[in-house]
Amino acid sequence: GAVVSQHPSWVICKSGTSVKIECRSLDFQATTMFWYRQFPKQSLMLMATSNEGSKATYEQGVEKDKFLINHASLTLSTLTVTSAHPEDSSFYICSARVRPPGETQYFGPGTRLLVL
Amino acid sequence: GQNIDQPTEMTATEGAIVQINCTYQTSGFNGLFWYQQHAGEAPTFLSYNVLDGLEEKGRFSSFLSRSKGYSYLLLKELQMKDSASYLCAAGTDSWGKLQFGAGTQVVVTP
Numbered sequence: 001g002a003v004v005s006q007h008p009s010w011v012i013c014k015s016g017t018s019v020k021i022e023c024r025s026l027d028f029q030a031t032t033m034f035w036y037r038q039f040p041k042q043s044l045m046l047m048a049t050s051n052e053g054s055k056a057t058y059e060q061g062v063e064k065d066k067f068l069i070n071h072a073s074l075t076l077s078t079l080t081v082t083s084a085h086p087e088d089s090s091f092y093i094c095s096a097r098v099r100p101p102g103e104t105q106y107f108g109p110g111t112r113l114l115v116l
Numbered sequence: 117g118q119n120i121d122q123p124t125e126m127t128a129t130e131g132a133i134v135q136i137n138c139t140y141q142t143s144g145f146n147g148l149f150w151y152q153q154h155a156g157e158a159p160t161f162l163s164y165n166v167l168d169g170l171e172e173k174g175r176f177s178s179f180l181s182r183s184k185g186y187s188y189l190l191l192k193e194l195q196m197k198d199s200a201s202y203l204c205a206a207g208t209d210s211w212g213k214l215q216f217g218a219g220t221q222v223v224v225t226p
Binding site: 034042043049051105110 | 149151157158159160161164203211212213214215216217218219
């Protein structure tokens with residue numbers, strides 16, 4: 001149980017285009033999902049907290065107009081990187097919180113984005 | 117401020133035991149998590165401690181002392197596949213937000 005999927009796993013795009021990443025909880029309902037970014041050899045940096053049916057809460061320094069998050073249902077959250085630039089190239093990982101009964105977050109397999 | 121500290125790297129031989137320490141200072145706290153992350157992959161959940169004491173799960177054990185802001189992850193009978201980064205993370209609010217440490221790279225040698 002507690003499986004989280006992400007799609008796509010790899011994206012290569014041209015500078016200026018928008019990229020949408022989907023995060024799904026496959027066998028549980030997730031009222032809260034989180035989006036992280038990880039640069040090589042660095043730890044996970046939380047970008048935003050996504051709650052079903054409400055606006056996402058962004059961490060300081062994360063541009064909400066650039067990283068659009070939509071939590072459309074209890075099993076799906078999407079992250080859209082708008083007008084992507086090479087510096088947005090990173091490993092994007094979502095996680096979903098199993099609630100109830102526990103506090104544990106389960107991570108998706110991640111999406112590697114390369115902006116040329 | 118928020119601070120999660122753990123060693124950068126540890127090396128141990130196959131079959132040995134390694135203890136990864138983590139100290140934390142966060143404005144809110146509702147539990148301490150340990151995750152394993154292999155290179156190029158997403159983290160996988162290892163353990164969660166919210167009360168003081170030791171939690172044992174097979175070859176992995178995790179300890180928490182809330183009064184000291186301290187946790188450790190103990191890996192026993194090390195195997196080559198245990199070579200990975202181990203992330204300490206503190207739950208900081210009721211929504212489940214996690215503050216991650218930088219990770220400890222464990223290298224297991226034959």
